[in-house]
Amino acid sequence: MAPLTFLILFFTVPPYFFADSKFLYNGFHEGKGLNLDGAAIVKPSGALCLTSNSQNVVGHAFYPDPVMLFDPRSPSNTSSFSTTFVFAIDPSIPGHGGHGLAFTLAPSTRFDEAESGHYLGLFNPLNDGNPSNHIFAVEFDTVKGHGGVTNSRGNHIGININGISSVKSQLAASSYYVDDTVWKEIQIDSGDPIVAWIDYDGRSKNLSVTIGLLELKPEKPLILCHIDLTSVMKNQMFVGFAASTGIETSAHYILGWSFAVDATARQLKYSQLPNRPNEQNISSSSNNNSQLKSVLAVSSIIVLMAIVILTFLFIRMKKAESLEDWEKDCPHRFNxxxxxxxxxxxxxxxxxxxxxxxxxxxxxxxxxxxxxxxxxxxxxxxxxxxxxxxxxxxxxxxxxxxxxxxxxxxxxxxxxxxxxxYIPNGSLHSLLHTSKQSVILKWEQRFNILKGIAAGLLYLHEDWEQVVIHRDVKPSNVLIDADMNARLSDFGLSRQYDHNEMSHTTRVVGTIGYIPPELFRTGKASKSADVFAYGVLLLEVACGRKPLGSNQFILMDWVMEWYETGDILHVADPKLDSIYKVEEMEMVLQLGLLCTHWKQEARPSMRQVMRFLNREDPLPASDAWTNSQSIFESSSRLTMTDRSSSMSVGPISSASINEGR
Known part of the structure; x- marks a missing residue:
C-alpha cells in the first residue's frame, strides 16, 4: 500500500475501527456499559433481562460502541463476524408465551417507532421491509400469526433482512451428537438455557446458525444459506439484542454473550453464567421486600433475620425445583x-x-x-x-x-x-452356559452364588424400608464379582410399595420361563413371583440347563419326573463330574421344586429360603409340594420358545412380557 493511501485511510477511518473488535460477557454484572433501552435491565444475578412477563413491552440491549463491518481495503466485501450467546425464554404460561427475541445488527440503538408483539421491537407496519432500515436480525420466534387473524405457538429460527418476514427459517432443532444425523426439536420457550452460534463469512457470503444445549456444540448447523449483506450493512453498525411481548408474554433472558469481527467468537464459560431468575419468585420477593420495609420501622433486627430466612428458603426452593423426584434419591449426575x-x-x-x-x-x-x-x-x-x-x-x-x-x-x-x-466376571448366565471348560463353576461356587442371590432378594422383600419386587430374576441379571459373589442387577422392571400395602401392578412383565402361572391370570406381581423365578434359577444352576429347550423341554417337569423316580441326582449338571455335596444338591433341587409350586401360597418366603439354605430349618415333607403341576401343563395356550420369539401367552404378546411395565 502506498504511504499516501495509508495516511488517507488512517485519518478517514473512524478510530473505533482500530479498537478491539472482540468482547465477551460471562454474565452481565453491573451492566458493563451496555446500552439498555425499554424494559431491558440487568438482574442482580448478572442475567440480562430484555423483557419481563408484562404485556406489550419491548427491550433493547446493545454493545455501546459501533463495530466496523466493511474493510476499507476491500469496500465491496462485508467483514466476517461471529457470535455465540446463551438465552432463555420463560413464558408466563407454559406453551403460551410470546413473542421472542432477535440478535440484531442495526445502524442505531434507537427504535423509537418500533412496535411490540410480532415486530420484536425492531419494526412497525410502516417501515416493515423498507431497505432503508439496514437491519439484519436472527429471530428466535415463539408466536406464529403475523398478518393473520389469530396467533399460534411458534418455535422457529428465522433470518430477517429489514423486516419481520424471514428470508430463511427452520423449526428450532439440533443434532445432538457428533456422529448422529437425527435432528430433534428444541422448545426455545422451555425456560432452559439454549446456546446459539451465528457465523457469517464476508467473502463466501455464507451464513450459518446453530443451536443446542450447553457444553457440546452440534456438528451440523440448523441453517446454512448464502446471503449477501453488502447492501444491508453500513460502515458502522451496532450489535445487540431486541425482544418484545404482546398479549402473550415471556421473560426473555441473555445469560452470556461473545462477539468478534473477522475472527471466531471466544468460547463462553458456562460454569460462570448466571442462572435464569424465576419471575414468579421475583414477584413474591418484591412483595416480601415491601412488607419488610414496613417492619423495618418496628425492628431492624427482625427484618435482618427475615431476610436471612427468606434467602435460605429461596435457595432451597430453587435447588428443589431443579430436581426430578427420582433424582433426589440419586443425586450423583455424571457429565x-x-x-x-x-x-x-x-x-x-x-x-x-x-x-x-x-x-x-x-x-x-x-x-x-x-x-x-x-x-x-x-x-x-x-x-x-x-x-x-x-x-x-x-x-x-x-x-x-x-x-x-x-x-x-x-x-x-x-x-x-x-x-x-464394573463387575469383572460377567453374568451367571454366561458362566453357566459357556462352552469354555476353563470357566466351569464348581459346586461350592454355585452354592455360594445361590445363597448370595437369596440374601439380596431377602433384603429387597423384607429388610429395606419398602418392599421391592425385582420382577426379572434370572441368571443374566446376576453378575459375579472378583470374589465369585453374586450381585443382583437390572432393576428396570422393579416395583416398590410400603410393607403394609399390596402390589398394584397390572401388567405381565419378565422373561418367559421365569414367570409364575398366577401372573397370567391376575397380572399382579408379588414377592412370591420373585420366589418362583428364584426357584427356576435354583434348578438352572444345579442342572446347568435353561428352563426351556428344544422339543418342548421344560426344566421343572424334567426335574419333577426324576424326583418321582427316586433318582433326582440324575439331573445334576454333568459338567460337575459328580463333584458336589449330595445333601446340598438334593436340598437345592427340592427347594427349586418347592419355590416353583403352581400355588403361590405354597411357596416359601425368601426368609424361609435363607433358613433352608443355611440348614437352619429342614425342607417340608415332600407330600406338601410333589403334587405341583407345571405352569406349562396348566396353561394349554402357552407356546414354548425363547425370549426373542414372536410367541404369545394367551392374549398377551411376548413384547409386552419382555418390555411392558
Whole structure:
C-alpha cells in the first residue's frame, strides 16, 4: 500500500475501527456499559433481562460502541463476524408465551417507532421491509400469526433482512451428537438455557446458525444459506439484542454473550453464567421486600433475620425445583463428556452386553481411574424413560453386598445412561452356559452364588424400608464379582410399595420361563413371583440347563419326573463330574421344586429360603409340594420358545412380557 493511501485511510477511518473488535460477557454484572433501552435491565444475578412477563413491552440491549463491518481495503466485501450467546425464554404460561427475541445488527440503538408483539421491537407496519432500515436480525420466534387473524405457538429460527418476514427459517432443532444425523426439536420457550452460534463469512457470503444445549456444540448447523449483506450493512453498525411481548408474554433472558469481527467468537464459560431468575419468585420477593420495609420501622433486627430466612428458603426452593423426584434419591449426575470419554465414544469394542433395554459398555473414568459399567438405555424404546427412572429410583438408595452398586446417572436429551460398579466376571448366565471348560463353576461356587442371590432378594422383600419386587430374576441379571459373589442387577422392571400395602401392578412383565402361572391370570406381581423365578434359577444352576429347550423341554417337569423316580441326582449338571455335596444338591433341587409350586401360597418366603439354605430349618415333607403341576401343563395356550420369539401367552404378546411395565 502506498504511504499516501495509508495516511488517507488512517485519518478517514473512524478510530473505533482500530479498537478491539472482540468482547465477551460471562454474565452481565453491573451492566458493563451496555446500552439498555425499554424494559431491558440487568438482574442482580448478572442475567440480562430484555423483557419481563408484562404485556406489550419491548427491550433493547446493545454493545455501546459501533463495530466496523466493511474493510476499507476491500469496500465491496462485508467483514466476517461471529457470535455465540446463551438465552432463555420463560413464558408466563407454559406453551403460551410470546413473542421472542432477535440478535440484531442495526445502524442505531434507537427504535423509537418500533412496535411490540410480532415486530420484536425492531419494526412497525410502516417501515416493515423498507431497505432503508439496514437491519439484519436472527429471530428466535415463539408466536406464529403475523398478518393473520389469530396467533399460534411458534418455535422457529428465522433470518430477517429489514423486516419481520424471514428470508430463511427452520423449526428450532439440533443434532445432538457428533456422529448422529437425527435432528430433534428444541422448545426455545422451555425456560432452559439454549446456546446459539451465528457465523457469517464476508467473502463466501455464507451464513450459518446453530443451536443446542450447553457444553457440546452440534456438528451440523440448523441453517446454512448464502446471503449477501453488502447492501444491508453500513460502515458502522451496532450489535445487540431486541425482544418484545404482546398479549402473550415471556421473560426473555441473555445469560452470556461473545462477539468478534473477522475472527471466531471466544468460547463462553458456562460454569460462570448466571442462572435464569424465576419471575414468579421475583414477584413474591418484591412483595416480601415491601412488607419488610414496613417492619423495618418496628425492628431492624427482625427484618435482618427475615431476610436471612427468606434467602435460605429461596435457595432451597430453587435447588428443589431443579430436581426430578427420582433424582433426589440419586443425586450423583455424571457429565456426559466424562462418560463419553470413558467408553471411548461408546465404541463397539467397549460393549460388554446387549439386551432389550439397550447396551452395556465398560469404561474407565479419567478422573479417578475407576472401572465402570454404563447401561445406555435405548433412545427409541417406548419404555426407556420409565425403566431408566425406575432403576435409578430403586437402586439409588439400596445398599447391599449382593446388589450391584449404582454410582450415578446421566441424562442428555435422548441419551439415558446408568453408571454402575464394573463387575469383572460377567453374568451367571454366561458362566453357566459357556462352552469354555476353563470357566466351569464348581459346586461350592454355585452354592455360594445361590445363597448370595437369596440374601439380596431377602433384603429387597423384607429388610429395606419398602418392599421391592425385582420382577426379572434370572441368571443374566446376576453378575459375579472378583470374589465369585453374586450381585443382583437390572432393576428396570422393579416395583416398590410400603410393607403394609399390596402390589398394584397390572401388567405381565419378565422373561418367559421365569414367570409364575398366577401372573397370567391376575397380572399382579408379588414377592412370591420373585420366589418362583428364584426357584427356576435354583434348578438352572444345579442342572446347568435353561428352563426351556428344544422339543418342548421344560426344566421343572424334567426335574419333577426324576424326583418321582427316586433318582433326582440324575439331573445334576454333568459338567460337575459328580463333584458336589449330595445333601446340598438334593436340598437345592427340592427347594427349586418347592419355590416353583403352581400355588403361590405354597411357596416359601425368601426368609424361609435363607433358613433352608443355611440348614437352619429342614425342607417340608415332600407330600406338601410333589403334587405341583407345571405352569406349562396348566396353561394349554402357552407356546414354548425363547425370549426373542414372536410367541404369545394367551392374549398377551411376548413384547409386552419382555418390555411392558
Amino acid at each position: 456426559f463428556k466424562d462418560i463419553y470419554t470413558a467408553t471411548n465414544g461408546f465404541n463397539d469394542s467397549a460393549q460388554i452386553g446387549i439386551g432389550g433395554f439397550g447396551s452395556v459398555y465398560k469404561g474407565k473414568l479419567s478422573s479417578t481411574g475407576a472401572e465402570i459399567a454404563v447401561k445406555r438405555v435405548k433412545r427409541d424404546s417406548s419404555q426407556g424413560m420409565k425403566e431408566f427412572a425406575a432403576e435409578i429410583e430403586s437402586l439409588g438408595r439400596l445398599r447391599h453386598k449382593n446388589l450391584v452398586n449404582l454410582q450415578g446417572w446421566c441424562k442428555k436429551q435422548n441419551d439415558l445412561l446408568i453408571v454402575y460398579d
